[in-house]
Amino acid sequence: MSAGFQELEQAPPRMSSRLEGELLEVSLGPQHPSTHGVFRMNVALDGEIVRKLKPVFGYLHRNHEQIGESTSYLGSMPYTDRLDYFCSMTNNWAYALSVEKLAGIEVPERAEYLRIILAELTRLQNHVSLLGFLLSDMGAWGTPLMYAFREREKILDLFESLAGSRMMCDYMRFGGCRVDANDDWLAGAKKIVDLFPKFLDEFEQLILQNEIVIARTQHVGKLSPELAINAGITGPMLRACGVNYDIRKIDNYGFYPRFKFRVPLGDHGDTYDRLMMRALEMRESLSILQQAFTQIQPGPVMNPKVKLRAFKPPVGEAYGRIEGPKGELGFYLISDGSANPYRYRVRPPSFINLTVLEDMCLGHTVADVMVILGSIDIVMGEVDR
Amino acid sequence: MEALEQIKTRIEAAVPGAKIDIVTNGSPSAQHSFKIDNQHAREVAKFLRDDPALRLDFCSNATGVDWLDRLVKKTVKVKQLVDGVENVDQTSEENTEGYLEAVYHLFSIAHRHGPVIIRTQTDRIEPELPSLTPVWRSAELQEREIFDLYGIEFEGHPDLRRILMWDEFEDFPMRKDYTPPDDFEWEPTPHDDVLARAKEHYSPRPAADGAEALTNQQ
Numbered sequence: 001m002s003a004g005f006q007e008l009e010q011a012p013p014r015m016s017s018r019l020e021g022e023l024l025e026v027s028l029g030p031q032h033p034s035t036h037g038v039f040r041m042n043v044a045l046d047g048e049i050v051r052k053l054k055p056v057f058g059y060l061h062r063n064h065e066q067i068g069e070s071t072s073y074l075g076s077m078p079y080t081d082r083l084d085y086f087c088s089m090t091n092n093w094a095y096a097l098s099v100e101k102l103a104g105i106e107v108p109e110r111a112e113y114l115r116i117i118l119a120e121l122t123r124l125q126n127h128v129s130l131l132g133f134l135l136s137d138m139g140a141w142g143t144p145l146m147y148a149f150r151e152r153e154k155i156l157d158l159f160e161s162l163a164g165s166r167m168m169c170d171y172m173r174f175g176g177c178r179v180d181a182n183d184d185w186l187a188g189a190k191k192i193v194d195l196f197p198k199f200l201d202e203f204e205q206l207i208l209q210n211e212i213v214i215a216r217t218q219h220v221g222k223l224s225p226e227l228a229i230n231a232g233i234t235g236p237m238l239r240a241c242g243v244n245y246d247i248r249k250i251d252n253y254g255f256y257p258r259f260k261f262r263v264p265l266g267d268h269g270d271t272y273d274r275l276m277m278r279a280l281e282m283r284e285s286l287s288i289l290q291q292a293f294t295q296i297q298p299g300p301v302m303n304p305k306v307k308l309r310a311f312k313p314p315v316g317e318a319y320g321r322i323e324g325p326k327g328e329l330g331f332y333l334i335s336d337g338s339a340n341p342y343r344y345r346v347r348p349p350s351f352i353n354l355t356v357l358e359d360m361c362l363g364h365t366v367a368d369v370m371v372i373l374g375s376i377d378i379v380m381g382e383v384d385r
Numbered sequence: 386m387e388a389l390e391q392i393k394t395r396i397e398a399a400v401p402g403a404k405i406d407i408v409t410n411g412s413p414s415a416q417h418s419f420k421i422d423n424q425h426a427r428e429v430a431k432f433l434r435d436d437p438a439l440r441l442d443f444c445s446n447a448t449g450v451d452w453l454d455r456l457v458k459k460t461v462k463v464k465q466l467v468d469g470v471e472n473v474d475q476t477s478e479e480n481t482e483g484y485l486e487a488v489y490h491l492f493s494i495a496h497r498h499g500p501v502i503i504r505t506q507t508d509r510i511e512p513e514l515p516s517l518t519p520v521w522r523s524a525e526l527q528e529r530e531i532f533d534l535y536g537i538e539f540e541g542h543p544d545l546r547r548i549l550m551w552d553e554f555e556d557f558p559m560r561k562d563y564t565p566p567d568d569f570e571w572e573p574t575p576h577d578d579v580l581a582r583a584k585e586h587y588s589p590r591p592a593a594d595g596a597e598a599l600t601n602q603q
Contacts, residue, residue, distance in 0.1 A: 061550065121510050232444055352523055
């Protein structure tokens with residue numbers, strides 16, 4: 001012991017991470033940056049370990065479905081943008097696809113290609129911002145998110161120049177798309193897609209091989225494939241468990257059968273696999289986009305037979321679904337022959353993916369809960385509707 | 386996938402006493418559905434999930450539908466002689482009683498087919514249906530949502546609470562005959578008589594909701 005350094009008479013109280021047998025109830029959220037909006041989790045903690053977790057929904061509830069039932073079929077289209085405000089293009093597509101099924105509408109070839117281009121661009125910007133947010137949840141403040149948002153902003157600029165709005169695109173219509181993309185736009189989009197792999201290489205090297213990221217995500221929040229299927233988990237979260245189920249391949253909607261792409265699959269179903277899934281899916285999206293740019297031909301983008309204003313589909317019902325960036329996005333519509341849907345139901349992927357949140361979080365620390373929640377990829381506009 | 390009639394006969398063979406009706410869908414989507422009686426709904430669901438040829442292991446969507454009392458016009462051809470003309474159309478109006486419905490969209494991840502749509506029906510006064518959450522866990526949050534917005538009680542659901550509305554809310558906002566309680570919500574800041582009416586309508590909210598008091602629960 002060096003001079004001038006006084007030894008403490010009593011040993012300092014030792015910090016224990018466990019409170020033996022005593023649970024402490026903590027309300028995480030609704031106002032917390034890592035809950036991605038207004039989402040609340042009530043957790044019972046044993047020290048730092050989560051023993052119980054109950055999600056609390058509804059802070060952003062606005063009865064989207066009732067509003068959809070009190071407006072016309074076309075009137076709901078811009079409102080679907082507000083569901084998952086990161087992916088308005090895929091929301092538009094899922095709704096348009098369901099109405100097209102309900103009324104039996106054909107879509108022109110160029111419109112189908114434009115839809116695929118826009119959906120894959122949406123997937124790129126959704127996945128890239130998810131990776132940024134997830135890193136932010138892990139404590140890598142700012143920088144990775146800004147890197148991701150730099151790329152996302154380029155894609156949003158594309159959306160803005162085509163649809164007039166960065167996020168609330170309102171671009172698709174039953175039987176096609178609202179406006180055509182000119183050659184300049186396609187050339188601009190191709191340029192962004194050409195440059196994207198360079199960014200992705202850099203980003204993957206910086207982040208996905210980072211030792212801390214691996215330590216924080218591997219073996220955290222494991223999900224078994226049996227539970228994932230039974231609990232209705234879809235999208236990258238299901239495929240991270242190793243279940244080969246991609247609706248682009250199953251339903252063959254749009255022109256996806258004309259494209260060659262692979263479906264990446266995970267092995268362990270943990271958070272790292274879910275993270276990798278996004279990175280790998282972006283590569284496949286880039287390949288789909290490159291194929292689309294070579295295949296797209298000039299032509300009309302709107303079916304001229306569709307009367308959007310006085311649109312009254314025949315009596316009946318239809319369920320249409322697409323592979324959204326977050327999972328299966330479905331719309332269930334019942335028509336009674338009038339101008340408004342009798343029943344308008346949204347099947348929100350991020351809401352149903354939260355079914356297993358408690359199962360994945362039990363036994364992990366509070367800090368891991370944030371990472372697990374981040375890897376599910378939720379948007380409250382869609383969860384609460 | 387097999388034809389609907391074939392699935393129907395197989396269900397009826399596997400679950401004795403089950404009453405299955407095929408509900409045809411006139412829209413170009415041609416997604417027909419099965420109406421299943423409430424007593425056997427869970428057994429039928431288990432059969433659909435476990436049958437090796439169907440393996441409908443993925444319940445994608447579960448939702449409610451509210452059908453109000455309706456006047457259904459029926460035209461019946463009646464054979465009678467009226468001034469020497471035979472086959473006179475007689476229109477009769479029949480009152481169909483309203484009902485609530487739960488609709489499930491099933492897919493198979495194992496066999497990659499679907500959708501198979503099943504629906505169960507109940508009356509609007511005391512709506513109660515068997516929960517299919519024990520069969521497909523994906524119905525857990527969705528049945529809670531149906532309970533919240535349509536008021537269908539799901540018998541056998543592990544945790545049936547309101548999910549989107551707050552726990553003290555009393556009505557079911559997705560029902561077709563729902564009217565918003567008053568116009569006080571249109572006031573940006575309720576005052577005077579509007580405030581008085583608002584207070585009358587809603588009792589003060591207790592601080593706890595169903596997710597709280599975790600430490601006291603088993």
